[in-house]
Amino acid sequence: MAAAERDGVRTRARILALAQQLFAAHGFAGTSIADIARVLGTSKAALYYHFKSKDEILEALVTEPVSAYAALAERCETERVSAKELVGALIDLTVETHTVNALLINDPSINAVLRRLYDVEGHVQTFVRSLADGDTTEAGRARAWAAFAVAKQGTFWAVQAGDGTLSPTAREEFLTAALRCLEP
Amino acid sequence: MAAAERDGVRTRARILALAQQLFAAHGFAGTSIADIARVLGTSKAALYYHFKSKDEILEALVTEPVSAYAALAERCETERVSAKELVGALIDLTVETHTVNALLINDPSINAVLRRLYDVEGHVQTFVRSLADGDTTEAGRARAWAAFAVAKQGTFWAVQAGDGTLSPTAREEFLTAALRCLEP
DNA sequence: GTCTATATTGTGATAGAC
DNA sequence: GTCTATCACAATATAGAC
Numbered sequence: 557m558a559a560a561e562r563d564g565v566r567t568r569a570r571i572l573a574l575a576q577q578l579f580a581a582h583g584f585a586g587t588s589i590a591d592i593a594r595v596l597g598t599s600k601a602a603l604y605y606h607f608k609s610k611d612e613i614l615e616a617l618v619t620e621p622v623s624a625y626a627a628l629a630e631r632c633e634t635e636r637v638s639a640k641e642l643v644g645a646l647i648d649l650t651v652e653t654h655t656v657n658a659l660l661i662n663d664p665s666i667n668a669v670l671r672r673l674y675d676v677e678g679h680v681q682t683f684v685r686s687l688a689d690g691d692t693t694e695a696g697r698a699r700a701w702a703a704f705a706v707a708k709q710g711t712f713w714a715v716q717a718g719d720g721t722l723s724p725t726a727r728e729e730f731l732t733a734a735l736r737c738l739e740p
Numbered sequence: 741m742a743a744a745e746r747d748g749v750r751t752r753a754r755i756l757a758l759a760q761q762l763f764a765a766h767g768f769a770g771t772s773i774a775d776i777a778r779v780l781g782t783s784k785a786a787l788y789y790h791f792k793s794k795d796e797i798l799e800a801l802v803t804e805p806v807s808a809y810a811a812l813a814e815r816c817e818t819e820r821v822s823a824k825e826l827v828g829a830l831i832d833l834t835v836e837t838h839t840v841n842a843l844l845i846n847d848p849s850i851n852a853v854l855r856r857l858y859d860v861e862g863h864v865q866t867f868v869r870s871l872a873d874g875d876t877t878e879a880g881r882a883r884a885w886a887a888f889a890v891a892k893q894g895t896f897w898a899v900q901a902g903d904g905t906l907s908p909t910a911r912e913e914f915l916t917a918a919l920r921c922l923e924p
Numbered sequence: 925g926t927c928t929a930t931a932t933t934g935t936g937a938t939a940g941a942c
Numbered sequence: 943g944t945c946t947a948t949c950a951c952a953a954t955a956t957a958g959a960c
Contacts, residue, residue: 564925579848585770586849588953602926604955662846664763665770680897698898698910702917705894710886713864717885729882733921737890748943772935786944788937927960934953942945 568606571596575613580658584614585665611669618660621653622674625660629679632686639687639703643734646683646707651722654715661708680704687738695740702737706730752790755780759797764842768798769849795853802844805837806858809844813863816870823871823887827918830867830891835906838899845892864888871922879924886921890914 574595578587589610593600607613628645631637650657659666660676670676688700711730715722722730758779762771773794777784791797812829815821834841843850844860854860872884895914899906906914 567925581848582852583767583769583847583849585767586852589955590953598925599927600954601928601956605925608955610954658848662848663767664765664842664847665767665849668766668770681901684901694907694909695913698894698913699917701898701901702890702894702914705889705892705897706886706921708889709893710882710889713889714882714885717865717868723878725878726882729879730886733883733886736920736923737917739920751943773937774935782943783945784936785938785946789943792937794936925960927958929957929959931956932954935951936949937951938949939947940945941947942943 564606571603571606571613572617576617576655579614579617579663580655583663583665584659584669614659614666614669615673617656618666618670618674621649621656621660622670622676624649624653625676625679626674629682632682637686639689639735639738640731642683642686643703643707643731646704647711647722647727647730647734650708650711651715651727654712654720657708657712658716661712689738699738699740703734706734706737710734748790755787755790755797756801760801760839763798763801763847764839767847767849768843768853798843798850798853799857801840802850802854802858805833805840805844806854806860808833808837809860809863810858813866816866821870823873823919823922824915826867826870827887827891827915830888831895831906831911831914831918834892834895835899835911838896838904841892841896842900845896873922883922883924887918890918890921894918 571592575587575592578591578595581587582591589600589603592613593603596603607616628642628649632642684697684700684704687703688696691697691700707730710733711722714726714730755776759771759776762775762779765771766775773784773787776797777787780787791800812826812833816826868881868884868888871887872880875881875884891914894917895906898910898914
């Protein structure tokens with residue numbers, strides 16, 4: 557790999573890392589290209605050499621996590637996934653990509669960009685249906701929502717409030733808490 | 741009350757209702773005054789007769805719910821509030837103001853406007869500390885976050901997925917689920 | 925790869941007529 | 943109370959030099 561190419565890749569990665577932070581802090585719509593360029597220490601035009609639009613930066617950020625969620629949802633559709641395994645997978649995905657998750661779950665301003673590409677809400681529906689495990693009563697659905705909330709938002713908030721990681725101890729607590737929510 | 745004044749109040753209420761919906765759907769930064777005026781069926785200038793800035797619309801929307809959260813946090817600071825009561829209050833507050841809650845909890849773009857006025861994150865910290873009930877271990881904190889996630893985000897998602905209300909049955913499920921999360 | 929300069933559109937907000 | 947017209951500026955994005 558040539559030196560210039562390597563630097564290009566590194567710059568691209570830097571842009572993504574900075575954009576991730578800024579989007580998480582101020583939202584996608586609340587962050588301008590000028591904001592990113594400022595913290596990057598370059599001009600706006602330099603940014604457009606690496607990405608052809610602001611939307612493309614967002615897409616580059618969310619593609620990997622969303623694909624992971626899509627794959628997990630696909631599994632839930634085709635085979636039976638135990639609640640324990642699903643909750644564990646959701647917790648791990650939340651931690652691995654927790655900065656991007658601040659966008660995926662929370663930021664309403666990304667919807668216009670992402671709804672054409674991915675069906676995030678559909679995946680959520682699939683997870684909750686899988687957690688309910690055939691129970692279509694109102695109470696059963698509520699318990700599934702509660703478990704999902706623990707796995708996704710509980711974990712997310714805890715990681716946010718901490719140092720960006722989740723200890724094995726805390727992970728175990730969230731796992732058992734979510735599973736307890738499911739008990740009738 | 742004169743007819744003109746009554747109409748003014750009604751128009752103001754209509755603006756707030758529409759803004760609430762649009763902010764929840766596209767985020768605060770992702771919604772323009774022109775967007776609101778369009779669905780309102782009037783001009784932008786008409787909007788500025790009722791509110792002197794976009795920020796003021798947001799403030800009018802969040803003042804009441806944030807005050808309610810602030811009062812609840814204040815109670816938790818001064819007296820001992822049982823987990824059952826606190827979770828119940830959080831669930832009820834979430835349902836009562838669920839559209840605004842989409843903004844308060846989720847939208848990062850409101851921070852720049854609201855952080856000068858209210859300490860939302862501080863209230864969250866207070867609730868979690870109160871739920872942990874003196875347990876400062878990592879596991880205890882994790883359980884408190886889990887319970888808070890059920891009360892706030894679980895309820896919110898369930899209301900969102902439903903018809904905008906929470907049945908007594910579902911409320912009971914979220915209450916017990918959250919309390920179960922707290923058990924060691 | 926990065927720059928300055930600029931085109932173009934969007935946005936919050938105001939002036940003044942009705 | 944609402945309108946049209948407009949301002950000042952910020953936004954995304956591009957052109958073309960280096």
